[in-house]
Amino acid sequence: MRGYGQYCGLARSLEVVGDRWNLLIVRQLLLGPARYRDLIDGLPGIATNLLADRLRDLEASGVVERRLAGSGSVVEYALTPWGAELREPIESLIRWSAPLMVCGPGDDAFRPEWLALAVPALLGSRVKVRVSVTVGLEIGGSTFQLRASRAGFEIGPHDGRELDATVRAEPACILGLSAGALTLADARGLGLVEIDGDESVVRTVFAA
Missing domain, CATH: 3.30.1050.10 (SCP2 sterol-binding domain)
Structure with a gap:
């Protein structure tokens, strides 16, 4: 999403989470950390390449982080503490x-x-x-x-x-x-x- 060029908290928040699917990805991660396939299953209608793009953007913004699931080598996605503050809105x-x-x-x-x-x-x-x-x-x-x-x-x-x-x-x-x-x-x-x-x-x- 292009920037709004406005020094406004709402505008800057929308620059981070206002793109289509972003808040629904956050919704899924509020339910708990999830692997990529779990997110695909929990977001009917999203294209796999679009999900990858949105996760990359959310990670770059500090909303989402990647980590290893358990003791294995499988990657899962989770909200950062700052990202988890989206629960209230x-x-x-x-x-x-x-x-x-x-x-x-x-x-x-x-x-x-x-x-x-x-x-x-x-x-x-x-x-x-x-x-x-x-x-x-x-x-x-x-x-x-x-x-x-x-x-x-x-x-x-x-x-x-x-x-x-x-x-x-x-x-x-x-x-x-x-x-x-x-x-x-x-x-x-x-x-x-x-x-x-x-x-x-x-x-x-x-x-x-």
Whole structure:
């Protein structure tokens, strides 16, 4: 991207992350360090040569770094501490996007792990829980666990621990519940969600 020639924080930030795909690459790396093939799989529609170019630019700017994965010789990409500070603006954009997500995915690609960033961002801005609970989310054949506590919300793959309740729903429904745009009662009434276990726990997490 060409420089804007403006002494403005927004302009200079966009010079680093404003190119197409850059923030989506950061999104993937906020989920955890990833190998090149993992990034290709997690970014449907990106060309391999374009991904290589974007990673090179982000690395040159100090947002991304390359390192060896474990004790092997395979290279993985990770955010630098400065790059990881993009979590806050990205979560703000996710919250801002709520009205754009109401219509559902349509023909757009979707990967369940993207909810690992979106759901805590949406819930954390409006819901406070007093006790620690763990809710399973079954979405698109994948099972995640959503941990809620006084410290906030965290989502990841189900690690086998006992769940207080399990929610089965489509991605748009989970996002609507997380954003407070859809109540659990309405979702149940419309047949958009199924719940196993303690429904009161689910109501606590997805408080309207």
